[in-house]
Amino acid sequence: MKLVGFLLITASLVLGVAAAPTAYLPSLDLPDEELIGLTLNSSAGAQMPDPPPSDPTAAGEPIANQDDELTAELLATLRSAGVERVRVKEFSFARWSGKWLFLLAVAGLIGGAALVRIDMRKRLAASKEAQADAPAAESPAGALAAITEAIEGLRRDLPHMTTDHDREAAIVERLTEAQSVHVPAFVEGRERIIADHGLGGFAELLDRFAAMERQINRAWSAAADGVYEESADCLERASALAEETAKLLNG
Amino acid sequence: MSDKPDPPPPATPNPDTPPTEAGRIGGALPPSSTGLFNPRYREVTVASIIFGLIVGAIMNAAITYAGLKIGFTIVGSAIAAVLGFGVLRGILRKGTILETNIGQTIASAVNTPNSGVIFTVPVLFLLGFSLSPTGIDFWLITLACVAGAILGCAFIIPLRKQMIDIDRLRFPSPTGVAVILKSPGAGAAKSIVLVAGILLGALIYLPVGAPDLGGPGYGSIGWTMPAETLAEAPTDPDASNLTLRVDRDRNGEPDPILTNTSFDLGRFLGLPDQLQLVFAIAPFALGAGYITGRAGLLVLAGGILAYFVLNPLVYSMGWxxxxxxxxxxxxxxxxAFNRPLGIGLLLGGALMGVVFALPAIKEAMKSIASASFGARKASSDELGLKVLVVSVLAALLLLFLAADFVGNNPVNVTDPISEVKLTGDEAPDDQPTTTYKSYTLAFAGQDTLDQWDALPEEEREAYAEANNLTPGWLSWMNPHVRAxxxxxxxxxxxxxxxxIIAQCAGMTDWSPISGMALLTVVLVLLLSGAGAVLGAVLLGAALCVAITCAADMMGDLKTGYxxxxxxxxxxxxxxxxxGIGPIVCMLVLATIVAVNMKSTGIPIGPGTPTVAPQAQALEAVITGVQGGEMPYALYGIxxxxxxxxGIGAFPGLGVLVGLSVYLPFLYISTYGIGCVINMIVVKVKGKRWSEDWGVPFAAGLVxxxxxxALIINLTVLAIG
Structure with missing residues (x-):
């Protein structure tokens, strides 16, 4: 269903974009009274000058120029030269030959969007059911638990290390793992979180999660810069924020 | 100043740092330091501020010149980040990751407003206005741009949580800057990868930029279309004897397939002429595409829709x-079609994005309000609402004053009767004014004003029509209310x-600043009237500066995050x-104009080394609005x-497609290669490897x- 939805959206977009230019390109098949008085926004028609140019690849001279007003005589000249459409400055829904194609494209986009949304809901429901069976690390809760464990592990182990250098190295090493593996894993579970908590709840949860992640990032930077005290304080704050995030996730 | 007296010169965890008491872990939660200066960990320091201001001003000057010459600007944050390492960590031996980040934040804040200025203000020179630092209009425009810069930064701050914390937009270049900043702590191997990327990026770009210094470029290789002569020789001896397929410019030489800046694969493969498969030689686009990854393929798809479906259709259908x-x-x-359709798609996509993001925006605002007034006030990491409100009100006041002043300024630069010039050194001191069709008209003297009053209405109408003095939507209002x-x-x-700009930059790294600049000036012209060009450009410049600063602020906040x-x-x-940025940029612009006047007699544009391509595009739009040529329906469609x-897959889809319909294909194609390379690397080596090693290399390319480019521009600027 999702594939059909996306194909419908793509086809409708192509159709809509293709139909759009004709909004300003009235057909010269229209009666004169609908065209007379319109102003050209591009030149129209082509004729070879007399004498013809020496370069056989020359494109010729336009029959009418931009800003020329369409008159009965000019229309007749353009039609006799085989010109089918001209680009004008004025828009009229009635003159727009591609309007039905465009409306079809609009319907297609709405239909495609509906199919994608229905499929998305079904998949979310299915993923919710499967969540219990999924390995813990793959779920947002599992990823958060892993991040929390990285922070708590550091809080446990750091006091037992002998030098700040060892502590800083441990912080950089373990937080790198959390930053590059567990944080992205948590974020990839956004659809599950939205399904469980709604958009508002998701936003509130991510607000806390992001605050925690920033403290982790700061702890990493401070450790890399050799400012251990700052790094340790950031870990403390990250720990409290991880707890808040977990409460929101489980609440 | 509360800097730590003797901080260590760290690059990796420092083995010489003395141990702290049990690592300070446990106990009460320490409050976050919210002062501007952090006494323990170097972040905002005098060194970072001075560094940022100097580097920002230098970049601003060089990039202003480049923008006026080639039509687009280059990434400033990444340059500042690398220079920050050199200066703060290398020379001063005390910079931290966060201090370098503050340095690059200030540098890009000073540099960025130039995009908004150079896309708009030069159009005044093209339209015959004169501006110089000795005149009030110059400083009025500068003041409006300063107001715009502050307004843009203040407005985007409340959206930080929504875009960065909640929507987690990728922001490829700011992500690359973060990789650069973190490289010392990430280990030597990653730093080597980063440096390798920088060297390769510079090496690839060298033949692109070298011709500006008189050196050889890629075009010197001489890879051209195979000669193909006409069946019949032209009778005109000056005409080319080659077919149009191989010699489009009719200069008698086969066209190059490889130029200094691009590779035309379409011509190499013999594709029909209306299909232009061209790749820009642009390592930054390649790197940005890699960092964006699979999501960037939507940009490529949009480009294919525009350039391989719509454009050939326009040609083959005889449109x-x-x-x-x-x-x-x-x-x-x-x-005729891509630009209005693309900008329309951007607008619609962004509008839908805002609608879908409302819960996140509401939550972000709630969070900021709570941090400003509520329980989390003491530990707020975010600038409070009070400061934002004051900034917005102050900037609004400046905008109003500028609009009010310019709205009541005369719109004509010559006397309507005697055609005496009313600006410049020889302009008469006393210029009486009158109001006609809500426009203020100035005269060289009371006698010409009396003659104007005595003119038949048809003649005054004719003057108004000839000078595009058509009323705007708000012309009927009191001028102060209108302002x-x-x-x-x-x-x-x-x-x-x-x-819109922040979303585009966040998702793809591209900012449709020039498109927004065009729309901004159109909007002001529609409101104030098509004849009020000075006012429209003044406000347009302020708004464009605001938009660019908003996007830059968001990028910097992403790096900071x-x-x-x-x-x-x-x-x-x-x-x-x-606010310093617009002042630097306007002064550089005035210098360039003065030099051009001296050497060519033309202030800016064709005939000078600074052709100001974007200002020419804006000039075309202004004359388009005045001539009724704007395809408003295409914007709406x-x-x-x-x-x-946006209601289907994800809300930002319209923005991505619109951006790609609007951008030149040669950059999209190179960007697309970067996206594809990322997908291949992820498939072969895994996502972690791609992030750990591929992203630093891609950041290096950017x-x-x-x-x-900055070095070349500075050199050209210095040697003229």
């Missing part, structure tokens, strides 16, 4: 004038356009520094498509080009 030849069709279709409404609408537009910088500190330094695209 282009008959005098347009196949190879000219893409250029014609771009101006107030224009300021308010302008502020709302800044907010919306800032979101990734390195753990406190948003509040970044926001404060950015708000304080950004595009907006509807963009909005509907920076390598930017640094070399």
């Amino acid at each position: 282009a004038p008959e005098t347009i030849r196949a190879h000219e069709a893409p250029g014609y279709a771009f101006g 107030l409404i224009i300021a308010l609408v302008g502020a709302a537009w800044i907010w919306f356009a800032g979101i 990734l390195v753990g910088s406190q948003p509040r500190r970044q926001q404060i330094v950015e708000l304080l520094a950004t 595009g907006a509807l498509l963009g909005a509907l695209l 920076v390598g080009e930017a640094i070399l």
Whole structure:
């Protein structure tokens, strides 16, 4: 269903974009009274000058120029030269030959969007059911638990290390793992979180999660810069924020 | 100043640092330091501020010159980040990751406003206005741009949580900058990869930039179309004897397939002329595409829709004038259809994005309000609402004053009767004014004003028509009320356009600044009247500066997020520094104009070394509005498509497609290669490997080009 939805959206977009230019390109098949008085926004028609140019690849001279007003005589000249459409400055829904194609494209986009949304809901429901069976690390809760464990592990182990250098190295090493593996894993579970908590709840949860992640990032930077005290304080704050995030996730 | 007296010169965890008491772990939760200066960990320091201001001003000057010459600007943050390492960590031996980040934040805040200025202000010179630092109009425009810069930064701050914390937009270049900043702590191997990327980026770009210094470029290789002569020789001895397929410019030489800046694969493969498969030689686009990854393929898809479906259709259906030849069709279709449709798609997509993001925006605002007034006030990491409100009100007041002043300024530069010039050194001192069709007209003296009053109405009408003095939507209002409404609408537009630009930059790294600049000036012209060009450009410049600053602020905050910088500190330094940018840029512009006048007699544009391509595009739009040529319906059609695209897959889809329809294909194609390479690397080596090793290398490509381009521009600027 999702594939059909996306194909419908793509086809409708192509159709809509293709139909759009004709909004300003009235057909010269229209009666004169609908065209007379319109102003050209591009030149129209082509004729070879007399004498013809020496370069056989020359494109010729336009029959009418931009800003020329369409008159009965000019229309007749353009039609006799085989010109089918001209680009004008004025828009009229009635003159727009591609309007039905465009409306079809609009319907297609709405239909495609509906199919994608229905499929998305079904998949979310299915993923919710499967969540219990999924390995813990793959779920947002599992990823958060892993991040929390990285922070708590550091809080446990750091006091037992002998030098700040060892502590800083441990912080950089373990937080790198959390930053590059567990944080992205948590974020990839956004659809599950939205399904469980709604958009508002998701936003509130991510607000806390992001605050925690920033403290982790700061702890990493401070450790890399050799400012251990700052790094340790950031870990403390990250720990409290991880707890808040977990409460929101489980609440 | 509360810097730590003797901080260590760290690059990796320092083995010499003395141990602290049990690692300070456990006990009560320490409050976050919210002052501007952090006594323990170097972040905002005097060194970082001075560094940022100097580097920002230098970049601003060089990039202003480059922008006026080639039409687009280059990434400043990445350059500042690399220079920050050299200066703060290398020379001063005490910079930290966060201090370098603050340095690059200030530098880009000073540099960025130039995009908004150079896309708009030069159009005044093209339209015959004169500006110089000795005149009030110059400083009025500068003041409006300063107001715009502050307004843009202040407006985007409340959206930080929504875009960065909640929507987690990728922001490829700011992500690359974060990689650069973190490289010392990430280990030597990653630093080597980063440096390798920088060197390769510079090496690839060298033949692109070298011709500006008189050196050889890629075009010197001489890879051209195979000669193919006409069956019949032209009778004109000056005409080319080659077919149009191989010699489009009719200069008698086969066209190059490889130029100094691009590779035309379409011509190499023999594709029909209306299909232009061209790749820009642009390492930054390649790197940005890699960092964006699979999501960037949507940009490529949009480009294919525009340039391989719509444009060939326009040609094959006879929708282009008959005098347009196949190879000219893409250029014609771009101006006539792609641009309005693309900007419309962007607008609709962004509007839908805002609608879908409302819960996140509401939550972000709630969080900021709570941090400003509520329980989390004491430990707030975010600039409070009070400061933001004051900044917005102050900037609004400046915008109103500028709009009010310019709205009541005469719109004519010559006397309507005697045609005596009313500006410049020889302008008469006393210039009486009158109001006609809500426009203020100035006269060289009372006698010509009396003659004007005595003219028959038809003649005054004819003058008004010849000078495009058509009334705007708000012309019927009291001028002060009109100025107030224009300021308010302008502020709302800044907010919306800032979101569009930040979303585009966040998702793809591309910012449609010039497109937004065009729309901004159109909006002001519609409100105030097509004849009020000076006012429209003044407000347009302010709004464009605001939009660019909003996008830059968001990018810097993303970098700050990734390195753990406190948003509040970044926001404060950015708000304080950004107003300097327009002043530097306007003074550089005035210098360039003075030099051009001396050497060519032309202030700017064709006939000078600074052709100001974007200002020429804006000039075409202004004359288009005055001549009724704007295809408003196409903007609307595009907006509807963009909005509907957003209700399907994800809200930003319309923005991505719109951006790609609007951008030149040669950059999209190179960007697309970067996206595809990322997907292949992820498939072969895994996502972690791609992030750990591929992203630093890609960031290096972005920076390598930017640094070399800056060096070349500075050299050209210095030696003229």
